[in-house]
Amino acid sequence: SVKRFNPEEFKPFDKVLLCDGKGLNWIPGFFEKLLKPSNGDCLVVDFRRYSWYMCIPYNDETKHLLGTIEDCPEYYKWWKE
Numbered sequence: 805s806v807k808r809f810n811p812e813e814f815k816p817f818d819k820v821l822l823c824d825g826k827g828l829n830w831i832p833g834f835f836e837k838l839l840k841p842s843n844g845d846c847l848v849v850d851f852r853r854y855s856w857y858m859c860i861p862y863n864d865e866t867k868h869l870l871g872t873i874e875d876c877p878e879y880y881k882w883w884k885e
Contacts, residue, residue: 809880819862830869
C-alpha cells in the first residue's frame with residue numbers, strides 16, 4: 805500500500821490548504837480539529853468553523869497549489885476519492 809499523510813498529525817493552528825473537491829481552488833486556512841461523522845468520512849474543521857473534505861499541510865511541497873485547482877501530491881491524499 806502507498807504511504808499517505810496521516811490527518812491525525814495536524815495540530816491546532818497549523819497552516820493548511822483547504823478544498824472541497826476536484827475543480828475547486830485550494831484556499832489557505834488554519835486547522836482546528838478533525839470530525840469523524842458516522843458515515844466513515846473524515847472532515848477537517850478550520851477556525852472559521854467550516855468543514856472541508858480535502859485538507860493538506862501548507863508547506864514548501866504544497867505552497868504552489870494556493871489559489872489553483874491543481875491536484876496535490878499523492879502522499880497528501882488521505883481522503884476517500
